[in-house]
Amino acid sequence: MKFLAPLLLACLLVLPAAAQRIIISGQVVEAVNGEPVPFASVFIPKTSSGVTADADGKFKLAVAGSPDSIAASAMGFATQRRKLTNAPTQTVLFRMKTGGVTLGEVFVSSRQPENPAFRILREVQKHKPENERNALQAAEFDSYNRIETSLIDLPKSLSNRKVVKDIRALAVRRGAVAAADPDAPLPVFASEVGSRVYQKYSPLRRREDLLHKQMRGVGPREGSVLSQMLGSNFQSFDFYPNWQNVLGKDFISPIAEGGRLTYEYELQDSVFVGKDWCYKIAVTPKRSHDLAFKGTIWITQQGYALRRIDVVASPEANINFVSDLRIYQDLTSPDDGPGIAARTKLLISVRPYEKQAAMLVRFTTVNSNIVRNKVHTESGFYDQPIVSSLMETDDKSSGLLGGLSPNGPGYFDQHRPDTLSLSEQQTFAVLDSAKSLPSVRNVLDWVELLVNGYKRVGKLDFGPISTLYAHNDFEGNRFRIGFRTTPEISHNWLTQAYLAYGTLDGRFKYGARVSYIAERRHWTVFSGEFKHDVEQAALLDNDFLDNNNLFIAASRWGRFKQGRPVLRDLTSFSMQRDLFHGFTQTMTLRYQYVNPLFEIHSRPSGPGAPMPTDEPGSNILHLSELVSESRYAPDENLVQSENRRRAVGLKRWPVFGFRYTLGAIDWTHGNFMYHKFNLSVQHSVSLGQLGRLTYRAEGNYIPTALPYFILKTPLGNQTPFYNANAFNLMNYFEFVTDRSASLRLDHHFEGLFINAIPGLRALNWRFVATGNVLYGKLSDRSRRINRDSPDLPGQISTPYVEVGYGVENIFKFIRVDFIHRLTYRDVPNTNNFGIKVGAQFRL
Secondary structure, X not given: OOOHHHHHHHHHHHHHHHHOOEEEEEEEEEOOOOXXXXXXXXXXXXXXXXXXXXOOOEEEEEEOOOOOEEEEEOOOEXXXXXXXXXXXXXXXXXXEOEOOOOOOOOOOOOOOOOOHHHHHHHHHHHOHHHXXXXXXXXXXXXXXXXXXXXXXXXXXXXHOOHHHHHHHHHHHHOOOHHHHOOOOOEEEEEEEEEEEEEEEEOOEEEEEEEEEEEEEEOOOOOOOHHHHHHHHHHOOOOOOOOEEEEOOEEEEOOOOOOHHHOEEEEEEEEEEEOOEEEEEEEEEEOOXXXXXXXXXXEEEOOOOOEEEEEEEEOOOOOOOOEEEEEEEEEEOOHHHOOOOEEEEEEEEEEOOOOOOOEEEEEEEEEEEEEEEOOOOOOOOOOOOOEEOOOOOOOHHHHOOEOOOOOOOOOHHHHHOOOOOXXXXXXXXXXXXXXXXXXXXXXXXXXXXXXXXXXXXXXXXXXXXXXXXXXXXXXXXXXEEEEEEEOOOOOOOEEEEEEEEEEOOOOOEEEEEEEEEEEEOOOOEEEEEEEEEEEEEHHHOOXXXXXXXXXXXXXXXXXOHHHHOEEEEEEEEXXXXXXXXXXXXXXXXXXXXXEEEOOOOOOOOOOOOOOOOOOOOOOOOEEEEEEEEEEEEOOOOXXXXXXXXXXXXXXXXXXXXXXXXXXXXXXXXXXXXEEEEEEEEEEEXXXXXXXXXXXXXXXXXXXXXXXXXXXXXXXXXXXXXEOOOOOEOOOOOOOOOEOEEEEEEEEEEOOOOOHHHOHHHHOOOOEEEEEEEEEEEEOOHHHHHHOOOOOOOXXXXXXXXXXXXXXXXXXXXXXXXXXXXXXXOOXXXXXXXXXXXXXXXXXX
């Protein structure tokens, strides 16, 4: 018993000490974008207590006593402190700002005859056939995709708004440092989507069955800049090919054959990645303006397979609007077979201009339950379209399970396959409050107006703004107002209508189109249209106008009469359906009442035509046509969102189109049949270091003699605006053919030449080159039927050729082309040299 008193005294002294032990956990992230700062030092100031954060910036530290603060430091960042309380367990988020001391460069030379990393890269190429994804017949896996969107670097005009301050105050009350600080990213939107992916590699097919979704915040609308970025979520990064396409830009892969021409390599270490012993190699672009990556790759010692990659695009790379681009990917072990991405992180920061807020988009993909080489032979198994749930908030309309419930946590709150970081947890805690942030919705609306030309008012989209006003020598001042319905009215019905008036011709013009989506799996759409408007005959038989809203608007300006104005009533009914993967068939039945508003002298001929007389006849045409149009894009990924469908990603294979028109003319009391055939091939091809070439080849054949203004008129361009689908120095109706072949070339050199010029490199301009060739004929029978026309275009005896060169990316939007006409240079009223200006949205 004599030892009992001292023992009790010792216990009383120890218990207070134990009670003062504090467990501190948290994460160290970058202040600008919330990305982890790996291996940061976390410590209690003026003590020896500290710990090193892991690769994800996470840490856990146990300290004795009652320290008042904790600090974190990392190379390239300013040291930051956070206050502590007396709570036994505390969570701290460090948001590190750039600054502090950085070490100077250290050059290490080797006496070995070559860089040791080169030997490893040669082995990577040698083992590429067995390690790349295409070595598989098929693969399927569960895929979890998370998209988080925030606004960063908010200007004072936006930060001082009451609603933004309210969100910050809410974050403070909830202890969410990730959104509470005045300069912290402002969360806008987050979505989580779970799906089962089925991939077939030869031929390339992909099916994705969406199973669950969960959304928070203010989602983007279809067609906005952000929704175009969301298309990146549907591309699977594969660094084994020499070129990796990111956001439509061709980056050279760090493990590409011939990569030594672009990259510097440094073998840094040998480490374990999972169960695989790997070589750790640093990669750095030799030229900062090239489309290349900087970062680290891990190559397995056994099999020389790519195991992990962590890279960023150079801030000086020639990419518009993107101020930050990072890719992280973990691949499966080569022991399991060819590598499939197990985890991928993509971060994109989009900034329109320097003094505006930037939009930060973070993609996270986790793939699990991977099954290799199981090929599904069921008919049409891989031909399912991808249905985007990202822009739809109505779970009933999308047929998906697990939407965010107001009565409790959603599906992913209970079944998320990965762990949210501390920053993400805090962001999700306040994100639903962003729904009441009108300034964010307003920013997205203005972006959509500038890109698509439509402004949403209530449940209608008004526009496009480019057609609101025009002036030409036939209509005078043309005023036009139009609208289209939105999915808030109906997910299956889409209505578009417009009304226009010309002050000089005194005519009202109007049109309406109604589309009904009957079935989404094969995108079965029925449409009806009626239009009463003044058109240019030179543009009636060209199929490119819907792709260039600027050209449509510009064609209404200036010398409208040279395009031969006609008053046309168009009534059409059409049905569109995907017959199988990549093959879309459209059938259209249409009637056209065409009243030429200019003098013509044509006579019908052939069976059913009346006998020629000296009496003047009517020039009005009644055209009844059945049009069959087929489109085949074998590797196109289609995303259905709201009541529209769009293609995402670049296509590796050409897109083929075929159109057949069977028509009947009731013309000057004659009635006879005619045929038209059109075949086109279009493709965009990567030429590696030389940039990207887009070509379009087209052939046309009309075996029937017709009035010249409904034959094939090569699309000229008498506007000051460049049109990639037109012959830009050809006048309207300069040539008319009933058989022709054409080739259009548009090559983008990116920064290949201009990046080498120091004075121009900072402007981020890009060099472009173009070439257009046309050869065709007008048959004798077509000439005879049009023999009395005083303005019948001349014969094409030699090919028409024009070439051009220019600069794009001026102020990030403007393109200027200098074009030379090489043939038919002596034709009156034509220009042998011209300058065309265009506006385009290209990253």
